[in-house]
Amino acid sequence: MGKLHYSDRSWGNISKLANDTKAKATALFKYAEDNNIEVLIYETIRTKAQQEANVKSGASQTMKSYHLVGQALDFVPTKGSATKWDEYGRADIKKFIAKAKALGFEWGGDWTSFVDKPHLQNNYKGYDTDTFGDAPSKSPQTPSKPSASGSVVDYLNSKKIDSSMANRKKLAAKYGVANYTGTATQNTALLNKLKAGASLSKPAQSGYKGTSLVDYLKSVKKASDYSSRSKYATQYGIKDYKGSTSQNLQLLKKMRGF
Incomplete structure (x- = not known):
């Protein structure tokens, strides 16, 4: 139907993606505009420096991120200028996600080990197989066996x-x-x-599949009040915890072990 509140910002982020991923994301966001599905594409590619900083701070656990190679985007439902982090189940958002899957994206909301509803990932031919500009197409990388020592x-x-x-x-x-x-x-x-030594115990898991930190803590029978969450944040290396949505999502990932 036309331009959305966050169209300019979303298109700017889409423009940073690798070729095949950009084409799919372009078709996806055009579908959103044509059907007045209000979303914000708030993150696409990350630079190596950004990812290294994330790993150093503990926000990310690995340098192997699909964002790093331009094959992923993160989105959030919106209503006007407001972001709606709890509305991924909205009827129009379900249509948006279905369209993304039809275009070839994998949705983090379908993951069973850790639900990541904002995340859409273009696996393409494998990790780091999409290209930028006029670069020739990459062949899928054959995984090498890890060394005996590893890290x-x-x-x-x-x-x-x-x-x-x-x-x-x-x-x-x-x-x-x-x-x-x-x-x-x-x-x-x-x-x-x-x-x-003995096998490591994994973080407490539950049947809860949502993205609410408080609900997750309740599901694993941990204290979920602000004071307790502040202590968890300090324990997991999240500085200046204020209980923001982004901090809660980050803490949820860390407590689940991802």
């Missing part, structure tokens, strides 16, 4: 365990690696102890 972060990620600095410090204390600061020597020692 403690990769090992924890493979077990779906929080690999943030804060959690590695806890694991180091548990496994007898004194004064852990994340040095290569300490990481190797911790990795060897983890591999030789």
